[in-house]
Amino acid sequence: MEDALIGQELGELTALAAALEEPAYRARQIYRGLYRERLSGIDRISTLPRKLRETLERDFTSGLPAVEKRFDAADGTARYLLRLADGKSIEAVFIPEAARDTLCISTQVGCPVDCRFCLTAAMGLERNLTCGEIVAQALTLARLHALEARERGLNIVMMGMGEPLLNLDAVMKATRLLADPQGVAISQRRMTVSTAGIASRIEEFARHDVRAKLAVSLNASNEEQRLRLMPITKKYRLGELLEVCRNYPLRPWEWLMFEYVLLKGVNDSDRDARDVTRLLANIKCKVNLIPFNPGPGIDFETPAAARVEAFHKIVMAAMPCFVRQPRGRDIFAACGQLKRTAQPS
Numbered sequence: 001m002e003d004a005l006i007g008q009e010l011g012e013l014t015a016l017a018a019a020l021e022e023p024a025y026r027a028r029q030i031y032r033g034l035y036r037e038r039l040s041g042i043d044r045i046s047t048l049p050r051k052l053r054e055t056l057e058r059d060f061t062s063g064l065p066a067v068e069k070r071f072d073a074a075d076g077t078a079r080y081l082l083r084l085a086d087g088k089s090i091e092a093v094f095i096p097e098a099a100r101d102t103l104c105i106s107t108q109v110g111c112p113v114d115c116r117f118c119l120t121a122a123m124g125l126e127r128n129l130t131c132g133e134i135v136a137q138a139l140t141l142a143r144l145h146a147l148e149a150r151e152r153g154l155n156i157v158m159m160g161m162g163e164p165l166l167n168l169d170a171v172m173k174a175t176r177l178l179a180d181p182q183g184v185a186i187s188q189r190r191m192t193v194s195t196a197g198i199a200s201r202i203e204e205f206a207r208h209d210v211r212a213k214l215a216v217s218l219n220a221s222n223e224e225q226r227l228r229l230m231p232i233t234k235k236y237r238l239g240e241l242l243e244v245c246r247n248y249p250l251r252p253w254e255w256l257m258f259e260y261v262l263l264k265g266v267n268d269s270d271r272d273a274r275d276v277t278r279l280l281a282n283i284k285c286k287v288n289l290i291p292f293n294p295g296p297g298i299d300f301e302t303p304a305a306a307r308v309e310a311f312h313k314i315v316m317a318a319m320p321c322f323v324r325q326p327r328g329r330d331i332f333a334a335c336g337q338l339k340r341t342a343q344p345s
């Protein structure tokens with residue numbers, strides 16, 4: 001496989017320019033063309049001389065995925081099936097909102113974590129994505145939807161396929177590239193990484209200066225319930241996970257986010273809500289409630305709106321709590337619904 005340019009930091013591109021006996025400013029031109037102008041290929045970087053473009057095209061790829069399919073939902077959400085250089089496919093989602101846009105991107109092909117309510121889990125893990133493959137999803141969707149981070153709020157959530165903290169090096173490098181004001185320029189305050197609760201990696205994640213906000217999938221009000229819904233709890237016990245969260249070094253502007261998928265008759269009672277508030281007491285956090293998004297082959301149901309509201313009210317009395325409106329349900333783009341869409345949907 002040829003090397004990809006997207007995924008390389010300015011220092012790496014500068015070394016590459018030197019190896020090609022080109023001046024350092026050529027590296028800055030490549031960097032700008034790929035990350036800031038988000039051009040659709042090496043041949044589009046018109047600031048480079050033709051000969052250099054030809055050399056680069058011969059020896060490298062841009063690293064942009066091929067857009068294989070696009071599914072448009074009635075609410076404006078667009079789900080993309082993207083084809084990588086080795087033929088594997090991943091998904092990324094564009095979610096427009098009144099005041100901002102959000103891109104949900106993947107960090108692995110499939111996922112090794114076995115959450116019982118998630119369609120992606122059925123795929124298992126095929127491989128980690130490279131830093132370039134993570135960044136290229138954002139660049140592709142931003143270009144296709146003409147999104148400009150500087151004009152309107154643009155958020156990135158790494159909540160697509162995969163467990164980001166099990167691909168930590170690539171995720172951290174991708175975050176640095178996405179946050180670079182000289183390049184893509186998406187503030188780290190506008191990026192979120194969502195984890196199923198890989199406690200040991202949360203500490204490692206926190207050691208990075210440039211990092212996204214952290215969201216932890218809680219999804220249960222006690223250990224026994226969580227073991228059933230998220231078998232990974234066997235490895236990272238709930239008590240251990242919450243202890244790591246309590247010690248998480250939040251930046252002054254930051255809150256920890258807990259995601260809670262509400263499953264009818266499983267984890268959505270008033271008692272569950274009260275237990276959640278007890279579990280999260282003493283953590284500076286917000287809770288995001290996600291009424292379950294149904295999917296084929298997944299044996300859970302969505303709670304009634306009144307049940308969601310009752311749960312919401314109890315948690316909200318103790319801490320900030322929001323109900324995430326499902327987006328793009330009709331095209332299986334909502335949370336936990338991403339799957340390999342070579343299958344018809």
Ligand code: SF4
Pocket residue numbers: 111112113114115118119120121160161162163195196336
């Ligand atoms: S919810 Fe996230 S961590 Fe769990 S199986 Fe699905 S993609 Fe993996």
